[in-house]
């Protein structure tokens with residue numbers, strides 16, 4: 455654990471078998487109340503690591519706030535455990551409710567994921583929700599959270615953290631901004647070495663890639679000297695990194711346009727197969743099953759963005775969605 459700024463500590467919590475490698479776990483120590491950001495996976499060794507941090511910094515559970523940036527299990531896995539320890543838990547209304555609707559297999563989160571797979575044309579890949587990493591590491595109980603409302607301020611010691619809406623990576627991801635010290639805790643909104651996953655969440659969330667790009671614009675225009683992200687290396691120049699992320703999505707949109715030009719009326723699956731992926735698989739058949747959900751979700755978000763831009767038309771036929779370029 456190291457002190458990365460006055461009274462702000464960083465401890466890396468390992469995420470085994472995960473390309474994200476570890477979670478940057480932040481602790482802000484105040485005289486009265488203290489704050490921790492996100493939790494890591496629900497694993498015994500992580501509980502142990504967090505207990506050590508509490509002992510080392512002399513944190514009292516009843517005087518500590520757990521702030522959840524978003525619903526993903528590498529950020530929320532121990533929320534129930536920490537709530538039982540006595541911490542107050544903050545989550546956005548959107549992600550908190552989604553998290554609480556993902557406990558049972560029959561809950562909307564998983565039934566929607568299955569439905570999206572059918573829409574995307576993944577039925578022939580015979581995916582099983584039991585193989586979905588989000589399902590495997592899903593929360594085991596509901597959390598009683600306090601809604602983190604954008605604009606509200608959480609005061610810890612000399613810091614005043616404003617809750618900022620960063621939606622895009624998830625429908626309700628939130629960050630904490632300290633204006634005077636020019637610090638932003640941004641969760642997975644902006645990461646240093648990897649591109650945050652932007653996926654299709656359902657039509658009720660609209661053009662989620664467009665929403666994400668707007669949240670990037672918001673942070674681009676903010677005065678930030680210290681961007682504290684949740685994984686891998688910290689970002690020195692937030693504007694330079696955001697420009698790289700814009701370029702990444704522009705490239706992806708071009709790949710999707712090209713796939714539609716080549717294949718005509720296509721399912722999300724057909725487009726997904728033609729995008730460039732970092733995974734070392736020769737072709738779609740060798741693609742790890744668990745990753746097919748994520749790849750198709752990402753391709754789908756890009757197709758929906760093209761549709762929002764007015765470039766693409768979509769139609770449902772026998773339960774499967776088809777996309778094609780307008781003339």
Ligand SMILES: [Zn+2]
Nearest residue numbers: 524526623642
């Ligand atoms: Zn995430």
